[in-house]
Amino acid sequence: MPELPEVEHLRRSIEPALLGVTLASVLVARRSVIDHPGRDLDSPLLVGGTISSTHRHGKQLALKTNDGRVLVVQLGMTGSLTIERGAPPDGIEGRHRHVVWDLVGSSRAVSRLGARVGARLGARLVFRDPRRFGGLTPFESALELERAWSRLGPDALGVAGAALQSALAGRKRPIKSALLDQTVVAGVGNIYADESLFAAGIHPLRSAASLRPDQVERLAASIRSILSQASDRGGSTLRDYRDAFGQPGDAVQMHQVYGRGGMPCLRCASTLRGIRLQGRATVFCPLCQHLSTRRTGTSRSAKQGPPRGAR
DNA sequence: AGGCGATCCTGAGGGC
DNA sequence: TGCCCTCAGGATCGCC
Numbered sequence: 001m002p003e004l005p006e007v008e009h010l011r012r013s014i015e016p017a018l019l020g021v022t023l024a025s026v027l028v029a030r031r032s033v034i035d036h037p038g039r040d041l042d043s044p045l046l047v048g049g050t051i052s053s054t055h056r057h058g059k060q061l062a063l064k065t066n067d068g069r070v071l072v073v074q075l076g077m078t079g080s081l082t083i084e085r086g087a088p089p090d091g092i093e094g095r096h097r098h099v100v101w102d103l104v105g106s107s108r109a110v111s112r113l114g115a116r117v118g119a120r121l122g123a124r125l126v127f128r129d130p131r132r133f134g135g136l137t138p139f140e141s142a143l144e145l146e147r148a149w150s151r152l153g154p155d156a157l158g159v160a161g162a163a164l165q166s167a168l169a170g171r172k173r174p175i176k177s178a179l180l181d182q183t184v185v186a187g188v189g190n191i192y193a194d195e196s197l198f199a200a201g202i203h204p205l206r207s208a209a210s211l212r213p214d215q216v217e218r219l220a221a222s223i224r225s226i227l228s229q230a231s232d233r234g235g236s237t238l239r240d241y242r243d244a245f246g247q248p249g250d251a252v253q254m255h256q257v258y259g260r261g262g263m264p265c266l267r268c269a270s271t272l273r274g275i276r277l278q279g280r281a282t283v284f285c286p287l288c289q290h291l292s293t294r295r296t297g298t299s300r301s302a303k304q305g306p307p308r309g310a311r
Numbered sequence: 312a313g314g315c316g317a318t319c320c321t322g323a324g325g326g327c
Numbered sequence: 328t329g330c331c332c333t334c335a336g337g338a339t340c341g342c343c
Contacts, residue, residue: 078320131321132320190335
C-alpha cells in the first residue's frame, strides 16, 4: 500500500522516463477516478503537453507539463502509475486500468525508452487502481497546485522538529491520529505512524499537545529517518505497490511493529499490543512506549502485568 | 470547533 | 475445491 516512500520511489523511477515525453492522447475508462470531471475538457489530463517536471508533497505526486498544466496523482491504497510497452497484460493485471495515455517522445526520451527518434513510442502511461481510493486531480497552473498543497502540513520526509512542534501545538487528540492527519504533517500513513512512534518511544494514544519538545524532536527525527530509508529501498510494499516499471519494492521487511501485534517486541521482547485507533490497526510496545508523561527511563515496573496480545 | 467514526471499494486470506 | 466472511486503510463527510 503506497505511502510516502512508495510515492517518492515512484517519482524517482518515473521522472527520467517521462521528462520530455508528450502525452499524445488519453483513454479514460472510468471518469469517477478524476476530480472535477468535465472541467478542462479541451485539454484534458495533460494531453498535448510535454512533461517538464515531477514533484511530490506527502503522498501526492504531481506531473507538470511545459504549458503550465499540472496533474496530481493520488495512489490511495492500491493505485499504481506505470509505463508500459507492448500488449496490455492479461488477467487481473489487465483490469482496473482507469486512465491510459499514449506517449510520444522527444529524442532524449525516445532513446531512454529504446525507440526510434520521432517514432511513436508505443509506450503507455497507465493509472490503475483496483480499490479506487486513489484518483487524479487536474490543475490549470502551478499556482493552483501551490494553493492546494499549502493546505497540507509540511512534507514528512524533511519535517523539522520545530515545524512538527507548531503543527501539534494545542492538539489534544492522540498523537497517532494527528500524524495521520495530512494537514498536520503530509505523508505519514498507518504503517509509518506506528513505526515512527515505536522508534521514538511514544505511545500512540498520548495526547499530541502533551509531548515534550525533546519528544517531538525525537519523533520528527524518527519520521525523517524511517521515511528516507524506506524511500531508498523502494518502499516497504506489503502487496500492492509497483513502481513505474511494474516492479515491486524491496521485499525485505524492515517493520518493527506494524503487522506484528501479539509477537515479541524486537527491543524488549515483551508482547506487542494491537488496538484500533480511528478504525486503524495500531501496534505498539506497552513497555517501550509509555502512556504516562513521565520521562522514559530505564526503570521498569515489576508489577506490570503480562501484556495482552493483539486481538 | 475539533475529533471521531462511517463510508467507499476490491482482493487476499482464513475458516469450514 | 469452493464458498463466504472478514479485513486491509486514505481521504472525505457527517455527526456528536
